[in-house]
Amino acid sequence: MRIIVAGGDGFCGWPTALYLSQRGHDVTIIDNLARRKWDKELRSNSLTPISSLEERVNRWKELTGKTIRTYIGDLNHYDFLREVMRQAQPEAFVHFAEQRSAPYSMIDREHAIFTQVNNVVGTLNVAYAIREMAPDCHLIKLGTMGEYGQPNIDIEEGYIEIEHNGRKDVLPFPKQPGSFYHLSKVHDSYNLMFICRVWGLRVTDLNQGIVYGLHTEETKLDPALSNRLDYDAVFGTALNRFLIQAAIGHDLTVYGSGGQTRGFLNITDTVRCIEITAENPADQGEFRVFNQFTEEFSVLDLAKMVKRVAEQEGFTVNITHLENPRIEKESHYYNAKNTKLQDLGLQPNLLTDDVLSEIFRSVVIHKDRVISENVLPNVNWS
Amino acid sequence: MRIIVAGGDGFCGWPTALYLSQRGHDVTIIDNLARRKWDKELRSNSLTPISSLEERVNRWKELTGKTIRTYIGDLNHYDFLREVMRQAQPEAFVHFAEQRSAPYSMIDREHAIFTQVNNVVGTLNVAYAIREMAPDCHLIKLGTMGEYGQPNIDIEEGYIEIEHNGRKDVLPFPKQPGSFYHLSKVHDSYNLMFICRVWGLRVTDLNQGIVYGLHTEETKLDPALSNRLDYDAVFGTALNRFLIQAAIGHDLTVYGSGGQTRGFLNITDTVRCIEITAENPADQGEFRVFNQFTEEFSVLDLAKMVKRVAEQEGFTVNITHLENPRIEKESHYYNAKNTKLQDLGLQPNLLTDDVLSEIFRSVVIHKDRVISENVLPNVNWS
Numbered sequence: 001m002r003i004i005v006a007g008g009d010g011f012c013g014w015p016t017a018l019y020l021s022q023r024g025h026d027v028t029i030i031d032n033l034a035r036r037k038w039d040k041e042l043r044s045n046s047l048t049p050i051s052s053l054e055e056r057v058n059r060w061k062e063l064t065g066k067t068i069r070t071y072i073g074d075l076n077h078y079d080f081l082r083e084v085m086r087q088a089q090p091e092a093f094v095h096f097a098e099q100r101s102a103p104y105s106m107i108d109r110e111h112a113i114f115t116q117v118n119n120v121v122g123t124l125n126v127a128y129a130i131r132e133m134a135p136d137c138h139l140i141k142l143g144t145m146g147e148y149g150q151p152n153i154d155i156e157e158g159y160i161e162i163e164h165n166g167r168k169d170v171l172p173f174p175k176q177p178g179s180f181y182h183l184s185k186v187h188d189s190y191n192l193m194f195i196c197r198v199w200g201l202r203v204t205d206l207n208q209g210i211v212y213g214l215h216t217e218e219t220k221l222d223p224a225l226s227n228r229l230d231y232d233a234v235f236g237t238a239l240n241r242f243l244i245q246a247a248i249g250h251d252l253t254v255y256g257s258g259g260q261t262r263g264f265l266n267i268t269d270t271v272r273c274i275e276i277t278a279e280n281p282a283d284q285g286e287f288r289v290f291n292q293f294t295e296e297f298s299v300l301d302l303a304k305m306v307k308r309v310a311e312q313e314g315f316t317v318n319i320t321h322l323e324n325p326r327i328e329k330e331s332h333y334y335n336a337k338n339t340k341l342q343d344l345g346l347q348p349n350l351l352t353d354d355v356l357s358e359i360f361r362s363v364v365i366h367k368d369r370v371i372s373e374n375v376l377p378n379v380n381w382s
Numbered sequence: 383m384r385i386i387v388a389g390g391d392g393f394c395g396w397p398t399a400l401y402l403s404q405r406g407h408d409v410t411i412i413d414n415l416a417r418r419k420w421d422k423e424l425r426s427n428s429l430t431p432i433s434s435l436e437e438r439v440n441r442w443k444e445l446t447g448k449t450i451r452t453y454i455g456d457l458n459h460y461d462f463l464r465e466v467m468r469q470a471q472p473e474a475f476v477h478f479a480e481q482r483s484a485p486y487s488m489i490d491r492e493h494a495i496f497t498q499v500n501n502v503v504g505t506l507n508v509a510y511a512i513r514e515m516a517p518d519c520h521l522i523k524l525g526t527m528g529e530y531g532q533p534n535i536d537i538e539e540g541y542i543e544i545e546h547n548g549r550k551d552v553l554p555f556p557k558q559p560g561s562f563y564h565l566s567k568v569h570d571s572y573n574l575m576f577i578c579r580v581w582g583l584r585v586t587d588l589n590q591g592i593v594y595g596l597h598t599e600e601t602k603l604d605p606a607l608s609n610r611l612d613y614d615a616v617f618g619t620a621l622n623r624f625l626i627q628a629a630i631g632h633d634l635t636v637y638g639s640g641g642q643t644r645g646f647l648n649i650t651d652t653v654r655c656i657e658i659t660a661e662n663p664a665d666q667g668e669f670r671v672f673n674q675f676t677e678e679f680s681v682l683d684l685a686k687m688v689k690r691v692a693e694q695e696g697f698t699v700n701i702t703h704l705e706n707p708r709i710e711k712e713s714h715y716y717n718a719k720n721t722k723l724q725d726l727g728l729q730p731n732l733l734t735d736d737v738l739s740e741i742f743r744s745v746v747i748h749k750d751r752v753i754s755e756n757v758l759p760n761v762n763w764s
Contacts, residue, residue, distance in 0.1 A: 078491065109460065109506070109507070109510045112506060113503055113506055113507075116502060116503075116506070116569075116573075117499055117502075117503065120498060120499075120502070120569070121495055121498075121499065124491070124494060124495055124498070125491070125495075128491045151551045151553055152549055152550065152551035153544060153545075153546040153547065153549045153550065153551050153553075154546060154547050154549070160544070160546065160556075162535060162542070162544055162556070163535075163545075164535040164536060164542065165535065165536050167534055167535045167536070167715070168534065168535065169533045169534035169535050171533055171535075171556035171558070172556045172557065172558065173556070174542075174544070174553035174554045174555070174556055175554065175572065176553070176554065176575075177572065177576060178576070179576075180573075180576075183569075183572055183573055183576055186569075186572055187498075187502070187565075187568075187569040187572070190557065190559065190565055190568055190569070191498075191562075191565055193558075194559060194560070194561075194562075194565055197709065198709045198763050198764055199764065327579065327580045333549070381580050382580055382581065
């Protein structure tokens with residue numbers, strides 16, 4: 001299958017591009033390299049040394065004989081995007097190419113507006129480009145479980161049947177996003193739902209949980225293929241951040257009580273979910289929503305797991321509770337459905353102590369690269 | 383009360399500014415005069431001759447002794463907006479200043495993106511400026527009943543209690559907007575709901591129905607105070623457009639079967655709703671939603687009413703059904719709640735034959751100004 005991976009230089013996009021290429025698909029990456037620029041802006045870095053995108057795809061070609069084409073540019077530049085679509089004629093378009101950090105979107109007005117305009121306009125352009133250049137192409141759009149917030153009812157996959165005053169309808173599941181970033185994903189979802197209805201596009205919205213881990217089978221093949229790993233308080237996410245804190249002897253910084261519960265998945269499952277979705281496209285005009293996570297954990301659960309595993313590896317670990325920089329519920333009901341991808345064949349890689357140990361050991365190798373002042377939160381919601 | 387009316391040169395904003403000024407409030411208008419530019423872009427015009435904003439406020443001062451201050455500029459220019467806020471120190475900010483035409487947003491990619499960026503970023507800037515310069519100011523934001531779409535259940539005012547799998551929560555009412563414009567209003571609503579929660583702002587979201595009519599007590603005082611009236615297929619809305627078609631001997635153009643049902647209100651009620659809302663501000667941190675309309679009609683109902691009234695005035699009127707340029711349900715359940723504003727004192731001016739006749743006669747006076755080629759729809763949803 002001819003597949004474009006937009007954001008194919010990033011944490012999820014790069015391993016996805018490699019996996020799809022390895023599985024025999026014809027892969028094209030679009031990336032504006034923005035994630036590398038944000039490292040410079042924030043004086044941060046990937047824990048792992050990463051090669052340039054050019055070195056990455058060249059090494060992949062040497063090792064496997066497989067070609068991944070690259071286009072360096074921004075989805076907000078429509079002429080660029082349309083030309084890529086004309087040349088690549090994709091059957092699936094995997095869209096990871098958004099600003100994906102909640103804290104980054106909360107830095108100030110400029111970052112809030114950048115995040116919303118970048119994400120919403122980029123996605124509108126992708127939809128227009130598909131309609132103009134490859135109308136049968138299946139758009140696989142990364143959303144987030146954070147779109148739903150923490151309602152006091154079960155979270156369904158995109159839609160919910162509501163009975164009200166004796167009448168019924170199946171309606172979009174109500175959203176309660178918790179940052180300007182999460183809001184941008186909600187805006188995307190509504191735009192695409194409408195676009196499917198009026199233009200007949202095929203779209204799957206993958207509401208992804210928090211991704212942990214680092215390596216996939218493909219990224220492990222060679223240091224030049226290594227994936228990036230974020231640990232700073234802006235781009236680092238809960239589990240990965242705790243692992244790195246444990247590795248450098250920093251307290252594990254739980255925000256507030258740590259009762260915040262979310263859906264999680266291993267990066268090895270992310271890449272598989274994308275393939276499953278591509279192989280089972282949405283119908284013409286269908287806006288299909290899958291919840292893409294495999295397990296639910298509270299933040300404090302994760303800190304305790306990391307502490308246990310790191311101590312088994314001979315490290316000393318403390319858990320500390322910081323004043324929560326976010327405004328969010330710390331004690332709440334959380335039960336989200338995630339059967340649709342498993343019904344299509346996903347076999348989850350669950351978070352065992354062995355899995356955690358393996359990630360931890362990969363992290364420890366690079367612990368001297370950590371810029372320790374980046375570990376503590378510096379962006380406040382209020 | 384010190385009140386800013388953003389978009390105070392437009393169809394709803396101008397009569398609102400006059401009404402609030404007449405009622406003794408200290409009114410400041412912000413407007414970038416964009417609506418007048420869109421007339422040029424679309425080679426269209428207001429049915430009624432309208433004076434410049436400067437002439438309007440000067441004449442108002444001569445007639446009443448009351449001052450309305452004006453600032454000409456764009457909400458997307460933050461330095462401008464912040465300076466206005468610093469000088470005006472508003473207690474209420476009435477925000478009409480968005481691109482408000484569904485067909486305009488559907489013209490092409492550029493108009494879709496313009497509409498969403500203009501509306502969403504403008505509103506984000508207003509929220510940031512309130513937070514920075516006047517944090518206790520009550521934001522009165524114009525939304526639209528079109529945010530809800532046409533669900534098969536009763537439409538509540540902003541929120542709905544949902545019982546699901548034995549648990550309950552009160553959640554944002556699900557949205558099903560029908561154009562890139564309506565989507566921009568949904569995006570605004572989600573952004574503001576979040577902003578109230580994290581910053582403690584006071585916001586009332588007025589989901590307004592389709593406004594008909596032309597004059598208010600104030601705009602009638604002098605030709606220089608006259609309100610604009612749109613009849614073209616891009617900015618003209620259902621009832622006003624039919625009245626003008628009847629006046630010029632054009633068939634009343636019902637899109638599709640005409641079973642599309644919507645909420646409507648008279649412009650004289652719009653201005654009163656704004657005052658009621660300003661006098662009863664939302665609490666700190668509250669995102670309050672009122673449905674602002676007084677009656678429901680189907681498009682075909684309206685065409686028949688206009689035909690009857692125009693025939694009483696001696697005009698010959700035919701109703702014709704055009705292929706619907708929009709993608710929308712033409713036969714659907716529609717029952718929306720609208721008690722909150724009436725509970726606060728709104729006494730609706732309902733759509734009687736007398737009311738229709740009066741608007742019709744005002745329209746007939748200016749019928750020679752109609753550019754007839756602008757009456758038929760020229761923007762298609764698909």
